[in-house]
Amino acid sequence: MEIKIKSIHFDATAKLEEFINKKAQKLARRNEKIASFDVTLKVVKPETAMNKEAAIKLGVPGIEDLFASKVADTFEEAVDLAIDALDRQLVKLKDKK
Numbered sequence: 001m002e003i004k005i006k007s008i009h010f011d012a013t014a015k016l017e018e019f020i021n022k023k024a025q026k027l028a029r030r031n032e033k034i035a036s037f038d039v040t041l042k043v044v045k046p047e048t049a050m051n052k053e054a055a056i057k058l059g060v061p062g063i064e065d066l067f068a069s070k071v072a073d074t075f076e077e078a079v080d081l082a083i084d085a086l087d088r089q090l091v092k093l094k095d096k097k
Contacts, residue, residue, distance in 0.1 A: 008042035035059045054078035
């Protein structure tokens, strides 16, 4: 699985990148068909509290790409929420088949 992390208007720390990689690997273990994991991190309106956005796109061969975007107080929380949403989407896809 290919993992891409893009941070817009800031530099992601090594700790944050490690956190995202760990979460991506965990999700990949649950569904081995995932080919790519693209994460885009950005700060939305720095003056507000809920200003960290994580957008994740999963590339799964044979189906349309899955996408989730969440906003939270921290990037870790936003990534967690987005991965939970993607996990639910994967479960729904599995149930349809």
